[in-house]
Amino acid sequence: MLDTQHPLLVIGGGNMAQAMISGWLNSGFITAEALCVVDRHPECIEAMQKQWGFAVADAMDAFKDRAFAMVMLAVKPQIVSQVLPELTEHFASANPLITSVAAGVPIAVYEKGSWPDAAVCRIMPNTPAAVGEGMSMAAYNAHCTEAHKSLVQSACESFGAYTQVDEDDLHTGTAVAGSGPAYIFYLMEQLISCAMSEGLDEAQARLLVTQTVKGAASFAQASDLPISQLRKNVTSPNGTTQAGLEQLMCADLEQILQRTIRAAKTRSEELAA
Ligand SMILES: NC(=O)c1ccc[n+]([C@@H]2O[C@H](COP(=O)([O-])OP(=O)(O)OC[C@H]3O[C@@H](n4cnc5c(N)ncnc54)[C@H](OP(=O)(O)O)[C@@H]3O)[C@@H](O)[C@H]2O)c1
Secondary structure, three states: OEOOOOOOEEEEEEEEHHHHHHHHHHHOOOOOHEEEEEOOHHHHHHHHHHHOOOEEEEOHHHHHHOOOEEEEEOOOHHHHHHHHHHOOOOOOOOHHHHEEEEOOOHHHHHHOOOOOOOOOEEEEEOOOHHHHHHHEEEOOOOOOOOOHHHHHHHHHHHEEEEEEEEEHHHHHHHHHHHHHHHHHHHHHHHHHHHHHOOOOOOHHHHHHHHHHHOOOHHHHHHHOOOOOHHHHHOOOOHHHHHHHHHHHHHOHHHHHHHHHHHHHHHHHHHHHO
């Protein structure tokens, strides 16, 4: 449990941090009194800070007297190794659980850059966390206890769904779910543009597309049927869906998506090297 005696430090207050912080505060996973945020541009999180009243500083030493139970690194991957020496200098004595959402940075980097026997967890969330619909995967090192895992699971479930994976599978998870919202947004952009070119206005087109994507995802999650069966159930012989799907299926979407996922996975592996 996190509380004022066992607080949480977030390093980096950008897009991903803000999505997670709103999930934590809105769900009651943490109170503002138990949350501290460091960003070298504190103004980037000023609106949230004013709304909730958590502590924000532009450098870690502002919080050096607090014994954090958990630290969340939410900086860009290339910044991680710069941050670890300062983290160790100020906070190693309290031995907080080190968690990080930095894409591709291996657990070994945190182990090498922090203190002996540090508990380290890599989390790969995605930005729908901002509306409580995130998808997070977590991988742990050998020093993480069941209590650490349960804490991370609660943190992730406060902004969506959670699953534990082996560290190697984070590359695939990053390619599918971390980057995934961008693929879906791109498809939505295309559908909206098609709907508009067929005569709908932008607001109508956006409503039709966003609600259809949301409805299809909710329907698929609520059903035990294979997704392919749900598709077949919509596809009456010789009907409108069949006519549309015949065009979509001859575009070899499967190969395009395989290339998409492989490219994102390769990039994740490159970042880890
Ligand atoms: N966005 C996503 O969809 C997503 C999904 C999953 C995982 N992630 C991971 O989340 C991490 C953050 O991504 P983001 O999109 O939130 O990035 P971001 O918006 O750039 O946020 C990072 C913030 O950290 C600040 N910062 C840099 N160095 C710092 C330091 N030494 N101390 C304190 N703050 C520092 C940055 O300031 P400057 O602008 O000055 O550098 C920036 O404000 C990345 O590692 C990414 O791989 C992102």
